[in-house]
Amino acid sequence: MENIEITTPTIKLDQLLKWAGIADTGGQVRIFIEDGLITINGIKIHERRKQVNIGDIIEIKDIGIWKVTAE
Numbered sequence: 001m002e003n004i005e006i007t008t009p010t011i012k013l014d015q016l017l018k019w020a021g022i023a024d025t026g027g028q029v030r031i032f033i034e035d036g037l038i039t040i041n042g043i044k045i046h047e048r049r050k051q052v053n054i055g056d057i058i059e060i061k062d063i064g065i066w067k068v069t070a071e
Contacts, residue, residue, distance in 0.1 A: 002064065005071045006054065013038070013050040013058075016068070022060070037061040 004020045014030075017023040023032065029048050032038050038045045039059045040052065052058065052068055059065045 001057075002066050003069045004058075004066045005069050007071045010051045010053050011068075012048075013040070013045065013052050014048045016052050016058075020066070022063070022066070032060055037063070 004016065006016070011019075014023070014026045017029050017032075018026065023029045026048065029038075033045055033048055036044055037060050039061075040050065040056050042057075054068055054070050056068045057065065058068065
């Protein structure tokens with residue numbers, strides 16, 4: 001599991017994945033979600049603009065697992 005450090009209390013999922021270099025575009029995030037590949041804290045995500053908080057665990061099936069941490 002890798003850490004992704006953010007400087008704000010929350011961030012939108014698509015912004016986080018692009019900022020961390022996990023996804024190149026919002027369209028790529030949309031495809032991950034449509035294919036049911038993303039979970040946050042074990043719950044499958046259906047919205048690209050989902051708010052992510054410090055301490056959340058994001059998993060993209062067959063790609064990786066990340067924990068959101070404070071800078």
